[in-house]
Amino acid sequence: MKRNIPQDIMELAAPVVEALNYELVDVEFIKEGANWYLRIYIDKPGGISIDDCQAVSEQMSGILDKKDPIEQSYYLEVSSPGLERPLKTERDFVKYKGELVEVKVFQPIDGKKVFEGQLVGLIENKIVISDAGNDIEFDREKVAIVKRAIKF
Structure with missing residues (x-):
């Protein structure tokens, strides 16, 4: 093992x-x-x-x-994990709810692999973000990384 x-x-x-x-x-x-x-x-x-x-x-x-x-x-x-720390645990998704995040997926969705939006949360093993009022759901196993997106 x-x-x-x-x-x-x-x-x-x-x-x-x-x-x-x-x-x-x-x-x-x-x-x-x-x-x-x-x-x-x-x-x-x-x-x-x-x-x-x-x-x-x-x-x-x-x-x-x-x-x-x-x-x-x-x-x-x-x-330190840095400002743009990756979100991995359920606790992370609760802690950073409402913040701007970047979601990278393994396979393109409609030609895109990187999405940005406000974190709605982790709901039934789906990562949900809101982009301009539209919710986007990602199956957790299809997501390479979710990290905070810091704008200066």
């Missing part, structure tokens, strides 16, 4: 992050070039500082050294 490293790390990181009063947004384990990176994304109202990242990094380093859940060597990074 293949291990799901990001899910395993989410389970280890959640109590640490929550104890520090942050939100655990995501975990990714990816190879870039010759190196592997374990990235833990955290957030809090008002945003994340370097000190916040350091606090989580220090605690997670000790846990990861002790539990040793990853066989190969890697770099640990703790970061």
Whole structure:
């Protein structure tokens, strides 16, 4: 059975992050070039500082050294998800309801792969946005990514 490293790390990181009063947004384990990176994304109202990242990094380093859940060597990074953070969980869809989002689909719909609109929500496993008053529904499994769209 293949291990799901990001899910395993989410389970280890959640109590640490929550104890520090942050939100655990995501975990990714990816190879870039010759190196592997374990990235833990955290957030809090008002945003994340370097000190916040350091606090989580220090605690997670000790846990990861002790539990040793990853066989190969890697770099640990703790970061903010950024302003245009991807929406993944049901909690994200509730939290950002009414905000401007960008939806990218795997296969074009009427010749388009990218849609933008106000997030209505996640309803019966469909992502719903409103564009100029017209609701557009996307089957969740056909969506590559939903992220906040920040206009300056």
